[in-house]
Amino acid sequence: MTGNRVLKIGALAAATLPLLQGGAMAQQAGQPVPGQVGLQPSVTPLMDSIHAFHDGPLLWTISAITLLVLVLLIIVMVRFNAKANPKPSSTTHNTLVEVVWTVVPILILVIIAIPSFSVLTDQLTVPDGERKYLGKNIFSFGEVDVPAPGLTIKATGQQWYWDYEYVDMGKSFSSNMLSDAELATTKTTQPRLLAVNYEMVVPVNTTVRLQITADPTGVIHAFAVPSFGIKIDAVPGKLNETWFNARETGIFYGQCSELCGQDHAFMPIAVRVVTQEEYAAWAAALEAGTPDDANATLPAIS
Numbered sequence: 001m002t003g004n005r006v007l008k009i010g011a012l013a014a015a016t017l018p019l020l021q022g023g024a025m026a027q028q029a030g031q032p033v034p035g036q037v038g039l040q041p042s043v044t045p046l047m048d049s050i051h052a053f054h055d056g057p058l059l060w061t062i063s064a065i066t067l068l069v070l071v072l073l074i075i076v077m078v079r080f081n082a083k084a085n086p087k088p089s090s091t092t093h094n095t096l097v098e099v100v101w102t103v104v105p106i107l108i109l110v111i112i113a114i115p116s117f118s119v120l121t122d123q124l125t126v127p128d129g130e131r132k133y134l135g136k137n138i139f140s141f142g143e144v145d146v147p148a149p150g151l152t153i154k155a156t157g158q159q160w161y162w163d164y165e166y167v168d169m170g171k172s173f174s175s176n177m178l179s180d181a182e183l184a185t186t187k188t189t190q191p192r193l194l195a196v197n198y199e200m201v202v203p204v205n206t207t208v209r210l211q212i213t214a215d216p217t218g219v220i221h222a223f224a225v226p227s228f229g230i231k232i233d234a235v236p237g238k239l240n241e242t243w244f245n246a247r248e249t250g251i252f253y254g255q256c257s258e259l260c261g262q263d264h265a266f267m268p269i270a271v272r273v274v275t276q277e278e279y280a281a282w283a284a285a286l287e288a289g290t291p292d293d294a295n296a297t298l299p300a301i302s
């Protein structure tokens, strides 16, 4: 009877796994949706790796360990309770068991660490046009070609909003969250607490070098965009670096991911990925004028 129950629980867990992997759910890239389970859909090679890592070795290892512990607990409860086993054994050591429960977890951690460090290295290595990236195959030596950066953007965490500097043209602007009142009249279909007045605008299929820092007199923030698979600290006086190359157009939202202070929850990140032609027109208008002039070249955000 116990064995049957264990089988049933195992079947339930197996049925839940695809849900956790996001397969059973209609998801929207770029923002969370109500009832969402699993990670946001990927639009970059980095997020492809994170998906593969999470849905592959991580999820299966966690599930297997959880089920094993559950089975052991049930066996202990059924076979070794006071009624079933009134005279307990006085064993205190078992060398074989002790070696196994030390060595097996080490092996598991090593197996997890190898792809984990590779994915992390990809995130922190800005492409030079020659290095290959893991993409979906996290147990490879790199299969995905990524071009060298086409532009550099410096994001500075302020209290409490983000500044975006287009380093190549020496232009910058601040990106502030839209209040509920503002959202009621503009960008009405955009998500509350994520929509901003000025998005970071980037071209599709282009590598963007991101430099991340924070106001030198301010606090630590973190720049994170889930669909891009990037999350990196914004530290006063330190320049951190990461990159992304988005293959889809649209608006991709993220949030400050370091508990930074009173308005930590109200400094969202919005990256608008546009076609390369649209970006060229936008950048030319920004270089000659203001962010408003530049955004006027793009289709209005509803």
Ligand SMILES: [Cu+2]
Binding pocket: 157, 220, 221, 222, 256, 257, 258, 259, 260, 261, 264, 267
């Ligand atoms: Cu912050």
